Amino acid sequence: xxxxxxxxxxxxxxxxxxxxxxxxxxxxxxxxxxxxxxxxxxxxxxxxxxxxxxxxxxxxxxxxxxxxxxxxxxxxxxxxxxxxxxxxxxxxxxxxxxxxxxxxxxxxxxxxxxxxxxxxxxxxxxxxxxxxxxxxxxxxxxxxxxxxxxxxxxxxxxxxxxxxxxxxxxxxxxxxxxxxxxxxxxxxxxxxxxxxxxxxxxxxxxxxxxxxxxxxxxxxxxxxxxxxxxxxxxx
Amino acid sequence: xxxxxxxxxxxxxxxxxxxxxxxxxxxxxxxxxxxxxxxxxxxxxxxxxxxxxxxxxxxxxxxxxxxxxxxxxxxxxxxxxxxxxxxxxxxxxxxxxxxxxxxxxxxxxxxxxxxxxxxxxxxxxxxxxxxxxxxxxxxxxxxxxxxxxxxxxxxxxxxxxxxxxxxxxxxxxxxxxxxxxxxxxxxxxxxxxxxxxxxxxxxxxxxxxxxxxxxxxxxxxxxxxxxxxxxxxxx
Numbered sequence: 426x427x428x429x430x431x432x433x434x435x436x437x438x439x440x441x442x443x444x445x446x447x448x449x450x451x452x453x454x455x456x457x458x459x460x461x462x463x464x465x466x467x468x469x470x471x472x473x474x475x476x477x478x479x480x481x482x483x484x485x486x487x488x489x490x491x492x493x494x495x496x497x498x499x500x501x502x503x504x505x506x507x508x509x510x511x512x513x514x515x516x517x518x519x520x521x522x523x524x525x526x527x528x529x530x531x532x533x534x535x536x537x538x539x540x541x542x543x544x545x546x547x548x549x550x551x552x553x554x555x556x557x558x559x560x561x562x563x564x565x566x567x568x569x570x571x572x573x574x575x576x577x578x579x580x581x582x583x584x585x586x587x588x589x590x591x592x593x594x595x596x597x598x599x600x601x602x603x604x605x606x607x608x609x610x611x612x613x614x615x616x617x618x619x620x621x622x623x624x625x626x627x628x629x630x631x632x633x634x635x636x637x638x639x640x641x642x643x644x645x646x647x648x649x650x651x652x653x654x655x656x657x658x659x660x
Numbered sequence: 661x662x663x664x665x666x667x668x669x670x671x672x673x674x675x676x677x678x679x680x681x682x683x684x685x686x687x688x689x690x691x692x693x694x695x696x697x698x699x700x701x702x703x704x705x706x707x708x709x710x711x712x713x714x715x716x717x718x719x720x721x722x723x724x725x726x727x728x729x730x731x732x733x734x735x736x737x738x739x740x741x742x743x744x745x746x747x748x749x750x751x752x753x754x755x756x757x758x759x760x761x762x763x764x765x766x767x768x769x770x771x772x773x774x775x776x777x778x779x780x781x782x783x784x785x786x787x788x789x790x791x792x793x794x795x796x797x798x799x800x801x802x803x804x805x806x807x808x809x810x811x812x813x814x815x816x817x818x819x820x821x822x823x824x825x826x827x828x829x830x831x832x833x834x835x836x837x838x839x840x841x842x843x844x845x846x847x848x849x850x851x852x853x854x855x856x857x858x859x860x861x862x863x864x865x866x867x868x869x870x871x872x873x874x875x876x877x878x879x880x881x882x883x884x885x886x887x888x889x890x891x892x893x894x895x
Contacts, residue, residue: 492727526774
Protein backbone atom coordinates (compact mmCIF):
# COMPACT_ATOMS: atom_id res chain seq x y z
CA UNK A 426 0.00 0.00 0.00
CA UNK A 427 1.65 3.21 -1.20
CA UNK A 428 1.34 5.98 1.36
CA UNK A 429 0.90 8.78 -1.19
CA UNK A 430 -2.48 7.51 -2.39
CA UNK A 431 -5.50 9.66 -1.61
CA UNK A 432 -7.73 8.11 1.02
CA UNK A 433 -11.40 7.24 0.54
CA UNK A 434 -13.95 6.01 3.05
CA UNK A 435 -16.10 3.29 1.46
CA UNK A 436 -19.34 2.10 3.04
CA UNK A 437 -19.25 -1.67 2.70
CA UNK A 438 -22.25 -3.84 3.48
CA UNK A 439 -21.06 -6.91 1.60
CA UNK A 440 -23.75 -6.88 -1.11
CA UNK A 441 -23.09 -6.42 -4.82
CA UNK A 442 -23.62 -2.64 -4.79
CA UNK A 443 -21.14 -1.79 -2.04
CA UNK A 444 -18.51 -4.29 -3.23
CA UNK A 445 -18.70 -2.92 -6.79
CA UNK A 446 -18.43 0.59 -5.33
CA UNK A 447 -15.27 -0.41 -3.47
CA UNK A 448 -13.85 -1.94 -6.65
CA UNK A 449 -14.54 1.35 -8.46
CA UNK A 450 -12.82 3.42 -5.75
CA UNK A 451 -9.82 1.10 -5.84
CA UNK A 452 -9.73 1.28 -9.63
CA UNK A 453 -9.50 5.07 -9.31
CA UNK A 454 -6.27 4.59 -7.38
CA UNK A 455 -7.66 5.48 -3.96
CA UNK A 456 -6.54 3.91 -0.69
CA UNK A 457 -9.81 2.43 0.57
CA UNK A 458 -10.88 2.62 4.21
CA UNK A 459 -13.86 0.29 4.34
CA UNK A 460 -16.54 0.92 6.95
CA UNK A 461 -19.18 -1.64 7.92
CA UNK A 462 -21.85 -1.68 10.60
CA UNK A 463 -22.92 -4.35 12.99
CA UNK A 464 -26.41 -3.07 13.72
CA UNK A 465 -28.09 -6.24 14.85
CA UNK A 466 -29.06 -7.17 11.30
CA UNK A 467 -30.58 -10.64 11.05
CA UNK A 468 -28.55 -11.56 8.00
CA UNK A 469 -25.13 -11.83 9.66
CA UNK A 470 -23.73 -13.52 6.56
CA UNK A 471 -23.69 -10.10 4.92
CA UNK A 472 -21.26 -8.77 7.55
CA UNK A 473 -19.08 -11.87 7.20
CA UNK A 474 -19.04 -11.33 3.44
CA UNK A 475 -17.95 -7.72 3.98
CA UNK A 476 -14.98 -8.90 6.07
CA UNK A 477 -13.89 -11.56 3.59
CA UNK A 478 -14.30 -9.25 0.63
CA UNK A 479 -12.38 -6.35 2.27
CA UNK A 480 -9.51 -8.73 3.00
CA UNK A 481 -9.50 -10.03 -0.58
CA UNK A 482 -9.29 -6.46 -1.88
CA UNK A 483 -6.32 -5.54 0.36
CA UNK A 484 -8.05 -2.46 1.70
CA UNK A 485 -5.95 0.02 3.71
CA UNK A 486 -8.26 -0.52 6.68
CA UNK A 487 -11.63 -2.06 7.54
CA UNK A 488 -13.55 -0.89 10.59
CA UNK A 489 -16.76 -2.37 11.89
CA UNK A 490 -18.84 -0.04 14.03
CA UNK A 491 -21.25 -1.70 16.41
CA UNK A 492 -24.46 0.25 16.93
CA UNK A 493 -27.72 -0.79 18.49
CA UNK A 494 -30.29 0.26 15.90
CA UNK A 495 -32.28 -2.69 17.22
CA UNK A 496 -33.19 -0.55 20.24
CA UNK A 497 -35.24 1.55 17.79
CA UNK A 498 -36.86 -1.36 15.98
CA UNK A 499 -39.18 -0.64 13.11
CA UNK A 500 -37.62 -2.78 10.40
CA UNK A 501 -37.78 -6.37 9.23
CA UNK A 502 -33.98 -6.24 8.94
CA UNK A 503 -33.59 -6.03 12.71
CA UNK A 504 -36.95 -7.10 14.16
CA UNK A 505 -38.91 -10.32 13.98
CA UNK A 506 -41.10 -8.96 11.18
CA UNK A 507 -41.50 -11.30 8.18
CA UNK A 508 -39.27 -10.46 5.22
CA UNK A 509 -41.48 -10.20 2.09
CA UNK A 510 -40.96 -13.05 -0.37
CA UNK A 511 -41.58 -13.60 -4.06
CA UNK A 512 -42.28 -9.99 -5.04
CA UNK A 513 -41.56 -8.97 -8.61
CA UNK A 514 -38.65 -6.53 -9.13
CA UNK A 515 -41.11 -3.95 -10.51
CA UNK A 516 -43.15 -4.12 -7.32
CA UNK A 517 -40.01 -3.89 -5.15
CA UNK A 518 -38.92 -0.74 -6.98
CA UNK A 519 -42.22 1.05 -6.48
CA UNK A 520 -42.67 0.69 -2.73
CA UNK A 521 -40.74 1.34 0.46
CA UNK A 522 -40.38 -2.15 1.92
CA UNK A 523 -40.74 -3.25 5.55
CA UNK A 524 -36.97 -3.83 5.50
CA UNK A 525 -36.53 -0.03 5.60
CA UNK A 526 -34.60 1.09 8.70
CA UNK A 527 -35.50 4.70 9.67
CA UNK A 528 -32.69 7.10 8.69
CA UNK A 529 -30.24 4.22 8.34
CA UNK A 530 -28.19 5.70 5.52
CA UNK A 531 -28.03 9.04 7.35
CA UNK A 532 -26.58 7.26 10.37
CA UNK A 533 -24.12 5.31 8.21
CA UNK A 534 -23.01 8.39 6.26
CA UNK A 535 -22.57 10.30 9.54
CA UNK A 536 -20.12 7.70 10.78
CA UNK A 537 -18.39 7.77 7.39
CA UNK A 538 -18.09 11.55 7.76
CA UNK A 539 -16.59 11.14 11.24
CA UNK A 540 -14.03 8.66 9.94
CA UNK A 541 -13.29 10.85 6.91
CA UNK A 542 -12.49 13.81 9.14
CA UNK A 543 -10.40 11.61 11.44
CA UNK A 544 -8.22 10.18 8.64
CA UNK A 545 -8.41 13.33 6.49
CA UNK A 546 -10.17 11.71 3.54
CA UNK A 547 -12.14 13.95 1.19
CA UNK A 548 -13.91 11.14 -0.64
CA UNK A 549 -16.75 9.02 0.71
CA UNK A 550 -18.01 6.24 -1.56
CA UNK A 551 -21.55 4.98 -1.07
CA UNK A 552 -23.26 2.36 -3.26
CA UNK A 553 -26.68 4.03 -3.29
CA UNK A 554 -28.82 3.17 -6.26
CA UNK A 555 -32.02 4.95 -7.10
CA UNK A 556 -33.22 2.73 -9.94
CA UNK A 557 -33.60 -0.62 -8.25
CA UNK A 558 -34.34 0.88 -4.84
CA UNK A 559 -36.39 3.90 -5.75
CA UNK A 560 -38.53 3.20 -2.69
CA UNK A 561 -35.73 4.23 -0.32
CA UNK A 562 -35.75 8.02 0.13
CA UNK A 563 -32.13 8.02 1.31
CA UNK A 564 -30.83 6.49 -1.94
CA UNK A 565 -31.79 9.45 -4.11
CA UNK A 566 -29.42 12.01 -5.59
CA UNK A 567 -31.34 14.87 -4.03
CA UNK A 568 -30.79 13.41 -0.58
CA UNK A 569 -27.09 12.71 -1.24
CA UNK A 570 -26.49 16.32 -2.31
CA UNK A 571 -28.24 17.62 0.83
CA UNK A 572 -26.11 15.34 3.00
CA UNK A 573 -22.94 16.56 1.29
CA UNK A 574 -23.90 20.19 1.85
CA UNK A 575 -24.59 19.52 5.52
CA UNK A 576 -21.35 17.53 5.85
CA UNK A 577 -19.25 20.45 4.70
CA UNK A 578 -20.78 22.67 7.42
CA UNK A 579 -20.38 19.99 10.11
CA UNK A 580 -16.69 19.41 10.49
CA UNK A 581 -13.77 21.29 11.95
CA UNK A 582 -11.70 20.38 8.88
CA UNK A 583 -14.45 21.63 6.57
CA UNK A 584 -14.91 24.92 8.40
CA UNK A 585 -11.15 25.48 8.51
CA UNK A 586 -11.05 24.90 4.74
CA UNK A 587 -8.73 21.90 5.01
CA UNK A 588 -11.20 19.29 3.80
CA UNK A 589 -13.98 19.40 1.23
CA UNK A 590 -16.03 16.24 1.55
CA UNK A 591 -17.55 14.70 -1.56
CA UNK A 592 -20.08 11.85 -1.44
CA UNK A 593 -19.53 9.64 -4.49
CA UNK A 594 -22.41 7.43 -5.60
CA UNK A 595 -21.10 5.88 -8.82
CA UNK A 596 -23.99 3.39 -9.06
CA UNK A 597 -26.83 5.81 -8.51
CA UNK A 598 -28.14 5.69 -12.08
CA UNK A 599 -27.09 2.13 -12.92
CA UNK A 600 -29.35 -0.90 -13.27
CA UNK A 601 -28.46 -4.05 -11.35
CA UNK A 602 -27.33 -5.61 -14.65
CA UNK A 603 -24.97 -2.69 -15.28
CA UNK A 604 -23.63 -3.03 -11.74
CA UNK A 605 -22.95 -6.75 -12.24
CA UNK A 606 -21.18 -6.04 -15.55
CA UNK A 607 -19.14 -3.23 -13.98
CA UNK A 608 -18.10 -5.47 -11.09
CA UNK A 609 -17.07 -8.30 -13.40
CA UNK A 610 -15.16 -5.86 -15.63
CA UNK A 611 -13.17 -4.79 -12.55
CA UNK A 612 -12.44 -8.41 -11.67
CA UNK A 613 -14.79 -8.54 -8.69
CA UNK A 614 -15.35 -12.03 -7.28
CA UNK A 615 -19.11 -12.01 -6.63
CA UNK A 616 -18.87 -15.36 -4.82
CA UNK A 617 -17.50 -13.30 -1.89
CA UNK A 618 -20.61 -11.09 -1.73
CA UNK A 619 -23.91 -11.59 0.07
CA UNK A 620 -27.35 -10.08 -0.50
CA UNK A 621 -30.03 -12.33 1.01
CA UNK A 622 -32.14 -10.91 3.85
CA UNK A 623 -33.35 -14.32 4.98
CA UNK A 624 -30.83 -17.15 4.45
CA UNK A 625 -31.61 -20.79 5.26
CA UNK A 626 -30.21 -22.38 8.41
CA UNK A 627 -27.37 -23.91 6.38
CA UNK A 628 -26.38 -20.55 4.91
CA UNK A 629 -27.98 -20.64 1.47
CA UNK A 630 -29.55 -17.53 -0.05
CA UNK A 631 -33.35 -17.83 -0.10
CA UNK A 632 -33.72 -16.59 -3.68
CA UNK A 633 -37.11 -15.07 -2.85
CA UNK A 634 -36.60 -11.97 -0.70
CA UNK A 635 -36.48 -8.53 -2.39
CA UNK A 636 -32.70 -8.45 -2.22
CA UNK A 637 -32.29 -11.91 -3.82
CA UNK A 638 -34.87 -11.07 -6.50
CA UNK A 639 -33.06 -7.87 -7.53
CA UNK A 640 -29.69 -9.63 -7.47
CA UNK A 641 -30.89 -12.56 -9.59
CA UNK A 642 -32.56 -10.20 -12.07
CA UNK A 643 -29.28 -8.29 -12.34
CA UNK A 644 -27.26 -11.39 -13.15
CA UNK A 645 -29.96 -12.66 -15.53
CA UNK A 646 -30.10 -9.40 -17.46
CA UNK A 647 -26.32 -9.08 -17.51
CA UNK A 648 -26.13 -12.58 -18.98
CA UNK A 649 -24.00 -14.12 -16.23
CA UNK A 650 -24.53 -16.80 -13.62
CA UNK A 651 -24.64 -15.72 -9.98
CA UNK A 652 -21.79 -17.70 -8.34
CA UNK A 653 -23.41 -17.96 -4.88
CA UNK A 654 -25.53 -20.92 -3.76
CA UNK A 655 -29.31 -20.65 -3.49
CA UNK A 656 -31.79 -22.85 -1.63
CA UNK A 657 -33.52 -25.33 -3.97
CA UNK A 658 -36.93 -24.07 -5.12
CA UNK A 659 -39.93 -25.76 -3.53
CA UNK A 660 -42.11 -27.41 -6.14
CA UNK B 661 -48.53 11.06 30.68
CA UNK B 662 -51.39 12.12 28.46
CA UNK B 663 -51.39 10.27 25.14
CA UNK B 664 -52.62 13.23 23.07
CA UNK B 665 -49.47 15.26 23.63
CA UNK B 666 -47.22 15.83 20.63
CA UNK B 667 -43.99 13.89 20.85
CA UNK B 668 -40.52 15.40 20.81
CA UNK B 669 -37.14 13.72 20.68
CA UNK B 670 -34.71 15.51 23.03
CA UNK B 671 -30.97 14.91 22.88
CA UNK B 672 -29.91 14.65 26.51
CA UNK B 673 -26.27 14.58 27.55
CA UNK B 674 -26.85 15.53 31.19
CA UNK B 675 -25.14 18.93 31.10
CA UNK B 676 -26.87 22.24 31.72
CA UNK B 677 -27.64 22.95 28.04
CA UNK B 678 -29.43 19.68 27.25
CA UNK B 679 -31.31 19.58 30.57
CA UNK B 680 -32.53 23.16 30.10
CA UNK B 681 -33.54 22.22 26.55
CA UNK B 682 -35.58 19.30 27.87
CA UNK B 683 -37.21 21.59 30.45
CA UNK B 684 -38.14 23.99 27.62
CA UNK B 685 -39.65 21.19 25.49
CA UNK B 686 -41.65 19.95 28.47
CA UNK B 687 -42.79 23.48 29.25
CA UNK B 688 -44.15 23.67 25.68
CA UNK B 689 -46.41 20.73 26.53
CA UNK B 690 -44.53 18.13 24.51
CA UNK B 691 -44.15 14.47 25.50
CA UNK B 692 -40.36 14.16 25.72
CA UNK B 693 -38.49 11.14 24.38
CA UNK B 694 -34.98 11.65 25.74
CA UNK B 695 -32.08 10.17 23.80
CA UNK B 696 -28.59 9.76 25.26
CA UNK B 697 -25.43 8.15 23.93
CA UNK B 698 -22.95 5.87 25.57
CA UNK B 699 -20.00 6.51 23.27
CA UNK B 700 -17.14 5.54 25.52
CA UNK B 701 -16.90 9.02 27.00
CA UNK B 702 -14.46 9.28 29.87
CA UNK B 703 -16.83 11.32 32.00
CA UNK B 704 -19.37 8.59 32.77
CA UNK B 705 -20.94 10.78 35.45
CA UNK B 706 -22.53 12.82 32.66
CA UNK B 707 -24.45 9.75 31.45
CA UNK B 708 -25.51 8.90 35.00
CA UNK B 709 -26.73 12.49 35.41
CA UNK B 710 -28.76 12.15 32.19
CA UNK B 711 -30.50 9.06 33.58
CA UNK B 712 -31.28 10.62 36.96
CA UNK B 713 -32.47 13.85 35.39
CA UNK B 714 -34.71 12.13 32.81
CA UNK B 715 -36.33 10.14 35.61
CA UNK B 716 -36.90 13.29 37.69
CA UNK B 717 -38.60 14.95 34.73
CA UNK B 718 -40.98 12.03 34.12
CA UNK B 719 -40.06 11.79 30.47
CA UNK B 720 -42.24 9.61 28.24
CA UNK B 721 -39.18 7.50 27.41
CA UNK B 722 -35.40 7.58 27.76
CA UNK B 723 -33.21 5.54 25.41
CA UNK B 724 -29.47 5.17 25.63
CA UNK B 725 -27.79 4.19 22.38
CA UNK B 726 -24.42 2.53 22.73
CA UNK B 727 -22.01 3.37 19.91
CA UNK B 728 -18.30 2.82 19.63
CA UNK B 729 -16.99 6.23 18.59
CA UNK B 730 -13.88 5.21 20.51
CA UNK B 731 -12.95 2.99 17.53
CA UNK B 732 -12.42 6.26 15.62
CA UNK B 733 -10.48 8.04 18.36
CA UNK B 734 -9.35 11.58 17.79
CA UNK B 735 -10.79 13.31 20.84
CA UNK B 736 -9.78 13.94 24.43
CA UNK B 737 -13.34 12.98 25.41
CA UNK B 738 -12.76 9.37 24.38
CA UNK B 739 -8.96 8.96 24.17
CA UNK B 740 -6.17 9.33 26.68
CA UNK B 741 -5.40 12.86 25.50
CA UNK B 742 -5.08 15.45 28.27
CA UNK B 743 -8.18 17.59 28.79
CA UNK B 744 -7.11 21.28 28.71
CA UNK B 745 -7.30 22.99 32.09
CA UNK B 746 -7.55 26.54 33.33
CA UNK B 747 -8.37 28.23 30.02
CA UNK B 748 -10.31 31.48 30.10
CA UNK B 749 -13.88 31.36 28.72
CA UNK B 750 -12.87 33.81 26.00
CA UNK B 751 -10.11 31.49 24.83
CA UNK B 752 -12.45 28.48 24.94
CA UNK B 753 -14.94 30.28 22.71
CA UNK B 754 -12.41 31.15 20.06
CA UNK B 755 -10.88 27.74 19.35
CA UNK B 756 -11.99 24.22 18.52
CA UNK B 757 -10.78 22.22 21.51
CA UNK B 758 -9.10 18.80 21.58
CA UNK B 759 -12.34 17.53 23.15
CA UNK B 760 -13.97 17.86 19.70
CA UNK B 761 -15.27 14.49 18.42
CA UNK B 762 -15.40 14.42 14.59
CA UNK B 763 -18.98 14.78 13.32
CA UNK B 764 -20.36 13.87 16.74
CA UNK B 765 -23.46 16.05 16.57
CA UNK B 766 -24.22 14.78 13.07
CA UNK B 767 -24.14 11.22 14.39
CA UNK B 768 -26.31 12.15 17.38
CA UNK B 769 -28.85 14.06 15.26
CA UNK B 770 -29.00 11.13 12.81
CA UNK B 771 -30.03 8.79 15.60
CA UNK B 772 -32.53 11.42 16.80
CA UNK B 773 -33.94 11.51 13.26
CA UNK B 774 -34.24 7.71 13.20
CA UNK B 775 -36.10 7.72 16.52
CA UNK B 776 -38.30 10.63 15.39
CA UNK B 777 -39.39 8.72 12.31
CA UNK B 778 -39.94 5.58 14.37
CA UNK B 779 -42.19 7.26 16.97
CA UNK B 780 -43.64 9.80 14.49
CA UNK B 781 -42.30 12.87 16.24
CA UNK B 782 -41.87 16.04 14.19
CA UNK B 783 -39.83 17.90 16.76
CA UNK B 784 -36.20 17.26 17.68
CA UNK B 785 -34.75 19.38 20.48
CA UNK B 786 -31.01 19.91 20.60
CA UNK B 787 -29.18 22.13 23.11
CA UNK B 788 -26.64 23.52 20.64
CA UNK B 789 -25.20 26.87 21.59
CA UNK B 790 -23.10 28.96 19.28
CA UNK B 791 -22.06 31.67 21.71
CA UNK B 792 -20.17 29.72 24.33
CA UNK B 793 -19.05 27.01 21.92
CA UNK B 794 -18.42 28.99 18.78
CA UNK B 795 -15.45 26.74 18.12
CA UNK B 796 -17.69 23.76 17.32
CA UNK B 797 -18.79 23.87 13.67
CA UNK B 798 -21.75 21.59 14.37
CA UNK B 799 -23.30 23.98 16.92
CA UNK B 800 -23.97 26.75 14.41
CA UNK B 801 -27.36 27.73 13.02
CA UNK B 802 -26.14 27.34 9.45
CA UNK B 803 -25.25 23.72 10.14
CA UNK B 804 -28.55 23.01 11.93
CA UNK B 805 -30.55 24.35 8.97
CA UNK B 806 -28.56 22.18 6.54
CA UNK B 807 -29.17 19.12 8.72
CA UNK B 808 -32.89 19.87 8.84
CA UNK B 809 -33.07 20.18 5.06
CA UNK B 810 -31.23 16.88 4.61
CA UNK B 811 -33.44 15.23 7.25
CA UNK B 812 -36.60 16.04 5.35
CA UNK B 813 -35.22 14.34 2.24
CA UNK B 814 -33.98 11.31 4.20
CA UNK B 815 -37.04 9.66 5.64
CA UNK B 816 -39.92 7.62 4.32
CA UNK B 817 -42.31 9.67 6.43
CA UNK B 818 -40.84 12.92 5.10
CA UNK B 819 -41.02 11.84 1.47
CA UNK B 820 -44.57 10.61 1.91
CA UNK B 821 -45.47 14.00 3.40
CA UNK B 822 -46.54 12.54 6.73
CA UNK B 823 -43.77 14.06 8.82
CA UNK B 824 -41.97 17.41 8.58
CA UNK B 825 -39.01 17.31 10.92
CA UNK B 826 -37.94 20.49 12.70
CA UNK B 827 -34.68 20.77 14.66
CA UNK B 828 -35.26 23.10 17.60
CA UNK B 829 -32.23 24.77 19.15
CA UNK B 830 -33.78 27.12 21.73
CA UNK B 831 -30.42 27.93 23.34
CA UNK B 832 -28.48 28.69 20.20
CA UNK B 833 -28.20 32.45 20.81
CA UNK B 834 -28.20 32.36 24.62
CA UNK B 835 -25.26 32.99 26.93
CA UNK B 836 -24.53 30.43 29.65
CA UNK B 837 -25.91 32.93 32.20
CA UNK B 838 -29.18 33.17 30.24
CA UNK B 839 -29.34 29.37 30.07
CA UNK B 840 -28.88 29.08 33.84
CA UNK B 841 -31.60 31.69 34.45
CA UNK B 842 -33.95 29.96 31.98
CA UNK B 843 -33.38 26.60 33.65
CA UNK B 844 -34.02 28.00 37.13
CA UNK B 845 -37.14 29.83 35.90
CA UNK B 846 -38.47 26.45 34.69
CA UNK B 847 -37.71 24.85 38.07
CA UNK B 848 -34.74 22.82 36.85
CA UNK B 849 -32.72 21.19 39.61
CA UNK B 850 -29.14 21.80 38.45
CA UNK B 851 -27.78 19.55 41.20
CA UNK B 852 -28.91 16.67 38.94
CA UNK B 853 -26.77 17.86 36.02
CA UNK B 854 -23.13 17.20 35.18
CA UNK B 855 -20.66 19.07 32.97
CA UNK B 856 -17.09 18.22 34.01
CA UNK B 857 -14.88 16.47 31.44
CA UNK B 858 -12.37 15.30 34.03
CA UNK B 859 -13.86 14.57 37.47
CA UNK B 860 -11.75 13.54 40.47
CA UNK B 861 -11.65 9.90 41.57
CA UNK B 862 -14.26 10.66 44.25
CA UNK B 863 -16.66 12.19 41.73
CA UNK B 864 -16.11 15.91 42.21
CA UNK B 865 -16.10 18.30 39.26
CA UNK B 866 -12.56 19.55 38.54
CA UNK B 867 -13.61 23.20 38.14
CA UNK B 868 -10.82 23.74 35.61
CA UNK B 869 -11.71 22.02 32.33
CA UNK B 870 -13.39 24.05 29.57
CA UNK B 871 -16.80 22.68 30.46
CA UNK B 872 -16.47 23.54 34.18
CA UNK B 873 -15.13 27.01 33.35
CA UNK B 874 -18.08 27.82 31.09
CA UNK B 875 -20.56 26.42 33.59
CA UNK B 876 -19.07 28.36 36.53
CA UNK B 877 -18.99 31.56 34.46
CA UNK B 878 -22.66 31.03 33.62
CA UNK B 879 -23.70 30.66 37.25
CA UNK B 880 -21.48 33.57 38.32
CA UNK B 881 -22.92 35.91 35.68
CA UNK B 882 -26.47 34.74 36.38
CA UNK B 883 -25.88 35.57 40.07
CA UNK B 884 -26.58 32.07 41.41
CA UNK B 885 -24.52 29.41 43.15
CA UNK B 886 -23.82 26.21 41.25
CA UNK B 887 -25.30 23.44 43.44
CA UNK B 888 -22.82 20.71 42.44
CA UNK B 889 -19.62 19.93 44.38
CA UNK B 890 -16.22 20.98 43.06
CA UNK B 891 -12.76 19.72 43.99
CA UNK B 892 -11.01 22.11 46.39
CA UNK B 893 -8.63 24.47 44.61
CA UNK B 894 -4.93 23.73 45.03
CA UNK B 895 -3.08 26.65 46.60
